Amino acid sequence: MTYRTAQLDDVEVASDGRCPMRPVRHHLGITSFGVNSWTGVNAGDRIVNEHDEQGEDEELYVVLDGHARFEIDGEAVDAPRGTLVFVRPGVKRTAFAEEAGTTIVVVGGTPGEAYVPTGWEVWMPLNSLYAEGRYEEAADRGLEVIEANPQYGAPLYNLACCESLAGRTDEAIEHLRAAIDISERGRQFARGDSDFDPIREDPRFVELVGT
DSSP states (O other), X not given: OOOOOOOGGXXXXXXXXXXXXXXXXXXXXXXXXXXXXXXXXXXXXXXXXXXXXXXXXXXXXXXXXXXXXXXXXXXXXXEETTOEEEEOTTOOEEEXXXXXXXXXXXXXXXXXXXXXXXXXXXXXXGHHHHHTTOHHHHHHHXXXXXXXXXXXXXXXXXXXXXXXXXXXXXXXXXXXXXXXXXXXXXXXXXXXXGGGGGGTTSHHXXXXXXX
């Protein structure tokens, strides 16, 4: 297929309890850049969570509908419908809905690097389980996620984190190994990730990630 079309409403919402997000990149099968949309249901909702993308992506925000207000390094930026806001890595940013139903499309990529889809968006609905300490439930549901999306490294890595915290050592090491096979970044993250403290002394973990 040389092209695909979709209405934004065709993209199924994925939410971790914050503003609804539509995984546009995953829905369309895009592999060369990241693109997703976020919607503030009510006026005052925080649409873009505060972050700085230090060492990671530069991002273009497109206010597709409604009216947004950005805060970029402490500066307020008014952004009515149709506004483009470009922010470089390392700059703190967040955005709020000034009107109910405000939707922002976000396009991003790391400067100077080829884009590699991680699949973080397909794991996102399980983030609340992790935050609540429901690691076994997150791990059980995570198995379904990676079965449906075996091409991504981030869900495998997150599954390994939950399995480690749930006391499922063998499974955690197996899935961490699979995550590292997809992306070497998994090895780097695991070295300092406290989620792996329960298995950090296991010889298989030490062999896998080093010290």
